Amino acid sequence: MPALVEEGRAKVNLSLRVVGRRTDGYHDLESVVAFADCADRLTLEPGGELKLTATGPLAAACGDTADNLVFKAAKLLAEAVPNLKLGAFALDKVLPVAAGIGGGSADAAAALRLLARLNNLSLDDPRLQKVALATGADVPVCLLSRACDMTGVGEQLLPLALPSMPCVMVNPRVPVATKDVFQALGLRNGELLVGATSVFGAAAWPEEGASIADWVDVLETVANDLEAPAMRIEPVIGDVLEALRDSAGVKLARMSGSGATCFAIFGEIADARTAAEKIRRDHPGWWVHSGTLS
Numbered sequence: 476m477p478a479l480v481e482e483g484r485a486k487v488n489l490s491l492r493v494v495g496r497r498t499d500g501y502h503d504l505e506s507v508v509a510f511a512d513c514a515d516r517l518t519l520e521p522g523g524e525l526k527l528t529a530t531g532p533l534a535a536a537c538g539d540t541a542d543n544l545v546f547k548a549a550k551l552l553a554e555a556v557p558n559l560k561l562g563a564f565a566l567d568k569v570l571p572v573a574a575g576i577g578g579g580s581a582d583a584a585a586a587l588r589l590l591a592r593l594n595n596l597s598l599d600d601p602r603l604q605k606v607a608l609a610t611g612a613d614v615p616v617c618l619l620s621r622a623c624d625m626t627g628v629g630e631q632l633l634p635l636a637l638p639s640m641p642c643v644m645v646n647p648r649v650p651v652a653t654k655d656v657f658q659a660l661g662l663r664n665g666e667l668l669v670g671a672t673s674v675f676g677a678a679a680w681p682e683e684g685a686s687i688a689d690w691v692d693v694l695e696t697v698a699n700d701l702e703a704p705a706m707r708i709e710p711v712i713g714d715v716l717e718a719l720r721d722s723a724g725v726k727l728a729r730m731s732g733s734g735a736t737c738f739a740i741f742g743e744i745a746d747a748r749t750a751a752e753k754i755r756r757d758h759p760g761w762w763v764h765s766g767t768l769s
Contacts, residue, residue, distance in 0.1 A: 488508055509637055531569050
């Protein structure tokens with residue numbers, strides 16, 4: 476059987492509200508998630524034992540392959556599905572890690588899609604959905620790999636119709652651990668953020684056919700609640716946001732996920748490209764991508 480290939484597209488949190496912290500320690504969220512046109516590439520050679528090799532410009536940042544979420548997802552699915560066919564994965568790593576854009580989660584989701592194709596499993600198979608959530612909170616939305624309103628701890632997904640949005644994504648090449656950011660947020664078990672219980676009733680996202688301006692107008696009314704605690708951990712995030720907000724033609728700029736990647740939405744793709752070129756010149760050590768979100 477020929478090799479199977481999937482892309483693990485970067486996810487971007489256009490908004491991220493922390494509703495509160497459950498008594499079990501998990502955080503309830505609401506987030507509008509979009510996906511970018513930059514991605515890791517995962518190949519599966521069917522047959523034999525489960526293996527993973529990583530190549531690409533950021534392969535060294537992946538760490539021990541035994542700890543990779545691709546491995547975790549595949550092992551959990553093998554436990555859930557008797558006689559699951561496996562094989563050798565090869566990961567071409569181009570997305571920064573610990574960056575708030577779900578690189579590891581996107582890779583795990585790509586692995587699950589590959590194994591589903593190899594084993595004739597539907598993506599709606601409850602075993603696949605359960606494994607996705609057990610692998611990580613961002614894996615279910617990355618499994619779908621389309622714009623969604625994500626709620627709960629990541630398991631509740633409402634597809635959204637986003638227009639194609641010109642964007643610039645910037646990471647200062649500083650890893651930020653999600654657990655550290657949530658710890659800096661400082662919620663106790665069972666604690667709700669003030670006023671957060673009204674989030675779900677207030678969220679009225681634009682309908683299909685809405686413009687970029689329509690979306691920006693609504694997104695400006697919400698925020699990323701993890702931006703401030705992440706900046707306390709890594710102040711360079713503030714420098715990234717300043718560089719994006721100073722760009723000509725920018726409509727909205729904020730941090731994605733738990734950082735340190737930040738993004739800016741533009742009205743025109745030419746403005747996004749010009750902004751990316753300037754940021755690359757001014758900050759040659761930063762990871763910069765210009766493209767689209769959808």
